[in-house]
Amino acid sequence: MRSGRCLREVRQEEKAVSEENKEKMRRVLEEAFGQGKTEVVDEVLDSDFVCWDPNSETGEIRGAETIKGEIEYFRNAFPDFYWRVDDQIAEGDRVTTRYTLGGTHQGEFFGVPGTGKRIEITGINIDRFDEGGKLVEEWPEYDLLGAMQQMGAVPGSQ
Numbered sequence: 725m726r727s728g729r730c731l732r733e734v735r736q737e738e739k740a741v742s743e744e745n746k747e748k749m750r751r752v753l754e755e756a757f758g759q760g761k762t763e764v765v766d767e768v769l770d771s772d773f774v775c776w777d778p779n780s781e782t783g784e785i786r787g788a789e790t791i792k793g794e795i796e797y798f799r800n801a802f803p804d805f806y807w808r809v810d811d812q813i814a815e816g817d818r819v820t821t822r823y824t825l826g827g828t829h830q831g832e833f834f835g836v837p838g839t840g841k842r843i844e845i846t847g848i849n850i851d852r853f854d855e856g857g858k859l860v861e862e863w864p865e866y867d868l869l870g871a872m873q874q875m876g877a878v879p880g881s882q
Contacts, residue, residue: 742814745853749819750809752859753849757825758807760799762792770858779834779868801838802827810846819851825866829875834868836877843874 748768756764769788777785785794799805805827813820826844829836847866854860873880 738816741857742816742819744857745817745819745851746812746814746821748853748857748859749812749821749849749851753807753809753821753823756791757795757798758805760795762795765791765795768859770854770860773858773860773862775862775864777864779866801829801831801833802843803830804828817853817855819853821849821851823847823849833875834872834877836872836875839875841875843871845870845874 751764752768755761756768765788769791771788772786773788773791775785775791776783785791805825807823807825809821809823811822824844824846826842829841829843830838832838845867847864849865850863851859852861869878872878
């Protein structure tokens with residue numbers, strides 16, 4: 725009976741940590757990226773954070789300071805940029821987030837000059853937190869082709 729109570733307490737603690745990590749991810753996406761509050765990056769990300777981004781030239785984006793530059797890049801391209809968390813699942817040290825992002829394309833984005841067009845795309849991130857609660861790794865998948873089609877940079881499907 726005693727071990728059952730300990731196991732229950734451990735599970736409750738794990739659930740609380742998972743909920744905290746989900747909230748941290750929501751803040752990174754909606755506040756840091758969506759509202760330009762880069763101080764959230766300092767609070768949540770480990771300084772050696774790495775994002776394994778399939779659309780970056782090197783396949784990775786390293787460092788919390790670099791992420792602040794990414795936020796500025798998105799907000800320059802889309803001054804009315806938003807990032808909305810649609811769903812989250814957390815287990816252990818991982819958080820999976822399904823999201824929608826968008827805005828009006830006013831500045832250069834992946835080599836495409838501002839078009840004035842509204843874009844909206846979806847994506848999913850898997851994020852890993854360390855034992856201290858800092859975000860250390862991310863694996864994103866997002867519809868960059870859809871964004872390019874909406875901007876008119878590539879033809880849409882027939």
